[in-house]
Amino acid sequence: MSINTKHTFVQIHPADNVLVALTDLAAGTVIDFNGNSFTLITDVAAKHKFTISPLNVGDQVFMYGVLVGKASQNIATGAALTVDNLVHAADGFELGKRKTEWTVPAIAEQYRDRTFMGYHRADGSVGTANYWLVVPLVFCENRNINVLKEALSAKLGFAKPKGYETEVDSLVSLYREGGSVADILNADLQRSPEIAASAKLFPNIDGIKFINHDMGCGGTRTDSDALCGLLAGYITHPNVAGATVLSLGCQHAQAGILQDEITKRDPNFSKPLVMLEQQKIGTESKLMNEALKQTFAGLIEANKQTRQPAPLSKLCIGLECGGSDGFSGISANPALGVVSDILVSLGGSVILAEFPELCGVEQEMSDRCVDEAQAQRFMHLMRTYNARAEADGSGFYANPSPGNIRDGLITDAIKSAGAAKKGGTSPVTAVLDYPEKVTKPGLNLLCTPGSDVESTTAEVGSGANVVLFTTGLGTPTGNPVAPVIKVATNTAVFNKMPDILDINCGTIIEGEQTIEQSATAMLDYVIEVASGLRQPKAVQLGQDDFIPWKRGVSL
Secondary structure, eight states, rough: OOOOOOOOOOOOOTTOOOEEEESOOOOOOEEEEEEEEESSSSOOOOOEEEEEOOHHHHHHOEEEEEEEESSSSOOOOOOOOOTEEEEEEOOOOOOOOOOOOOOOOGGGGTTTTOEEEEEOTTTSSSEESOOEEEEEEEGHHHHHHHHHHHTTTTTTTOOOOOOOOOOOOOOHHHTTTTOHHHHHHHHOOOOOOOOOOOOSSSHHHHHHHEOOOOOOSOOHHHHHHHHHHHHHHHHOOOTTEEEEEEEEEHHHHHHHHHHHHHHOOOTTOOOOOEEEEHHHHHHHHHHHHHHHHHHHHHHHHHHOOOOEEEEGGOEEEEEEEEEOTTTGGGHHHHHHHHHHHHHHHHHOEEEOOOOOGGOOOOOOOHHHHHSHHHHHHHHHHHHHHHHHHTTTTGGGGOOSSSHHHHOOOOOOOHHHHHHGGGGGSSSSSEEEEEEHHHHHHEEEEOOOSOOOOHHHHHHHHTTOEEEEEESOOOOOOOOOSSSSSHHHHHHHHHOOOTTTTOOOOOHHHHTTSOHEEEEEEEHHHHHHHHHHHHOOOOTTTTTTOOOOOOSSOOO
């Protein structure tokens, strides 16, 4: 697929029987395609699809070369596809032959000897950041985590500058002066200048990250065990230098389970780890004093770490999308797929997750698995997940959000076929179930929900030390310990939300860059972020989203 700016539409795959509008097209527009001409009989908004031949009820619709839906009513040539005339449909899948041949992108060679400056850990991994983690084993400890945050962050120079107090002061003054509701609503609030944060006491530590969650007890034992595995993934994460863990004591998520999960991921774990149980220690003041002293001592050790050169094979990139649109699968996601292939060719790791958004491409992904065991595991996870969703009355077909649908992703299979492009073309070396850790280089498939924050949280827990996150609608999603780089699929959203977006792939749609050129710029950006030379917007904003997956249905 290539974008020709002389055209206002694109056919993604030669087998597709619909076209994608690259700009708003009015009814009456003449379409010249493959030597034939026809007239649009409906308006077609940019990112949406329209037919190139008449479809009868039940006829199949193909995009990206795969089945993505069936006509629910007769559709004339030149009509827009909508939720009223198209329903989700996807091909079945079974164990097939291995199809692991692939072509390394030519541009990969220029990265062969490139390095980044990272933090080398005892287990051989390399961090792109150096954080101290403070986390509760159960929601009962959330308040104590917040108390520690208030006590430590500002004093040690890790507090994010606040910026809206001046605006509130203006509203208070206006109200006290007798301003009406209309005056309040029409007030021109100027953004207050950022106050410089105090100098960091520990310059080699990027921050102290305080995590809250609502799990650890009261739910299923499966969920509490998975939580311990997830937290172990964060504690052993290459971007984490050490951690403080607060436990109440009586909850399902026991300290011993967490310790076992840590050992499972790193048998020779040697990072500073503070683990305190409130019911053993007693009063809050005793708990806080012990937590403060031991955490401070741990920070002294963590500050001894410095950045050193590391090969790109030490990168593990999470491939994520959220707030997707009809351009995601033809701009940002394919560019991310090239980045994925480059990194795999260099011996690095990538993680493709969001299993509800692989619906319809199961055959391709299972065929790309390096052996039948991995293929069988992938198919089992997909079938089991979808069956559980359907049992609750909401199968994978219900995955697209209102925003997805509004911007052209009207069936789950359309969304999935475009989302899968993030995984490039390399073989699948491993299939992981949440919250397992990445242990093999190459493309890893990780079973997670399609929900942005849950999936990003899981990818980082499995070892991603950078996350590339594509979005067509704009989302501020970030992560406490791994930098999340936001990639826009279109120029309009990039210009509208520059405070949360980092890279613009709308240039692909406009014909200003090829997919390969965009991928090169993206990987160069990743290397700068991994070296600590650049901060993505999510890091600048302190967007520390963390939501563990409750193994019930979440799409």
